[in-house]
Amino acid sequence: MIRFTWLRFRAQAAVVAGAIALLAVAAAGLLHRDDSTARLWLGVLVDVAPGLIGMFWGAPLVAREFEDGTFRLAWTQSVTRRHWMAVKLAVGGLASMAAAGLLSLVVTWWAGPLDHAALNQFATFDQRDIAPVGYAAFAFTLGVLAGALIRRTLPAMFVTLAVFVAVRMAEFTWLRPRLLHPVLLNLALNPGSTGYGQGGSLLPVAFSSPTLEPNPPDLPNTWITSTRIVNAHGEGLTTHVLDSACPGINRGRGGGGGGLGGHTKAPQAVVNTLQDCVAKIGTTYHQALAYQPASHYWPLQWYELAIFLGGALVLAAVCLRRIRRA
């Protein structure tokens, strides 16, 4: 069964292996290693590769057999369909992990000097080192399951992509910041670098009222997961407190403070009002930071790998259960 699966799969595997080899040669020979645009695009490539693997390797693997009716040929050979499914999952899953791992290795190696200089390793967390291996295993298995449940290739491909993107976003925004205890840091409010706005939120003002926005300090190679303004009791700054302390601050909407949001120069009067306000609030309130320090980078990479590999194993178990009852 392993030899047969490989017989069917090797052409695709060869194409991908060739593409990665070509990319490695091109990166080594042609791209200047201080080309930050190339760094950006190579990073995007590593970001999208797992989703593509799930769509183009995972989803069609079983769905095509249902569409063409060849599952009736496959399932009447002297191999049980659980065995058939297990081997397909193992061979395809390992190939997906190898492809994503090699791609990540090439990009991590090539971008090394630029990453080192950028001092912002968490910005490229999902595109470097071992995390992409877990994403690829998960996306592939998700694709196989979608194909086994939906039994049609094209819908299975789109469902795979949609679910994979949703899971990745949920993991990144909700789970990852909670995996390890952040380092907490209290700082005084700096009138010179605190602005006023709604934190880049796309929600209308009615849902997210604008407030003071401290410009977080520059902590190299860390990931700042939250910045809040709190008083000595840990209570957050409310709109009510802000408005009563600084009447008229709303009239300065759109203008930034001295530091943040300085795209358009705010009128000097507005800047003065804001700075006075920050100084006044700063007597009872301070800035509370939570961040993942540089030393958490590798533990988080391993957690990320373990979470997505674990997810892939759960999905694989569902595949095996489903195929027996089909």
Added chain:
Amino acid sequence: MNDSINKTLLAASGLGKRYRRRWALSDCTLEIPAGRVVGLVGPNGAGKTTLLHLAAGLVAPTTGTVEVLGGRPGDGPAQLGRVGFVAQDTPVYSGLSVAGHLRMAAYLNPGWDAGLARRRIEQLGLDPGQRAGRLSGGQRAQLALTLAIAKRPELLILDEPVASLDPLARREFLRSVAGTVAGHGTSVVLSSHLVADLELICDYLVVLVASRVRLAGDITALLAAQHRLSGHPVTLDDLVVSSMSQTGDGR
């Protein structure tokens, strides 16, 4: 295969299969002796394909039981190896070559007879390098039959294998099946809605109408009995049509 004479080829009891809310087969009870070439006929929707899928282990019964060669269909590699199956429309991997199919079947079947497969492909004049997707309907059916025969099964199940073939390809296909029966003593269950196909190779007839067996038995004996009953010789076609048009309520 002398011991297979005492065995039952297929035994179904209260067998039913439901797909979502539709019953494709319900309460089917049937027994077929081994060593036969069985023709399964019936109108569309009678449950022929579902019965054969259940016998091949492709689907599991919703109700009742089915036994094939004394074992549960699809229950482990050994049972799968004893049954050769050619599905309706004879599916093959369109991107895989003829030789690739033989290699696949050799990998997946411990009892694979490589010499037999190679000889058949040669006799049929198929190019081993040809992709299966570019074969004619008749060639594809012959490739699918080769895969099923060369695993050396005790029972060959063929689901409407010739329905989409032209008359010449149809005759050649059925001749291949008959050759296998003569050469290896393989039992065969073949479904069709064309009685002429069955007349060529079958010696046992099962008429299935709406999941119920209307008529089952040795074809020669059935014809002789009908002859005695009606007083004049009858054809197999007459026999099938008259059994299908009876009202089933009397059973």
